């Protein structure tokens with residue numbers, strides 16, 4: 181089985197810009213690429229779990245989002261880091277348009293995206309973590325037995341927390 185760190189995207193990986201989809205508006209929160217690199221090197225899968233209600237609302241398309249994710253992947257290469265997978269929820273129960281108006285099972289704090297990732301990657305939840313800037317991120321993780329932590333856009337906050345996890349594991353396995 182594999183261990184993973186699940187990351188929310190907006191406000192956790194990148195500075196919150198409200199319905200971000202334009203590449204020119206993308207900005208890493210300081211320390212995040214380094215944190216992802218540390219997790220890659222420590223053998224964690226790094227999996228993004230993101231609510232994208234902007235798709236539901238018709239503000240941008242799934243392809244716009246995929247384009248942004250490809251850009252994020254390219255930027256991470258500069259740090260020798262990578263994201264293993266992205267799971268997104270394009271729905272909204274009230275404000276969704278057409279097929280996107282749906283009381284789905286994937287929008288956090290619901291667990292559909294995590295369930296899919298855990299199955300797809302054979303993940304051991306007891307060795308995995310969830311980080312996000314909202315309470316619903318932590319809640320989604322904990323509903324699946326994944327220890328969750330709130331982070332915000334403070335410089336290096338995610339990096340410090342990741343360092344603690346990796347160092348503790350190193351000591352335990354010595």
Ligand SMILES: [Mg+2]
Pocket residue numbers: 188189190191192312313314
């Ligand atoms: Mg967020």
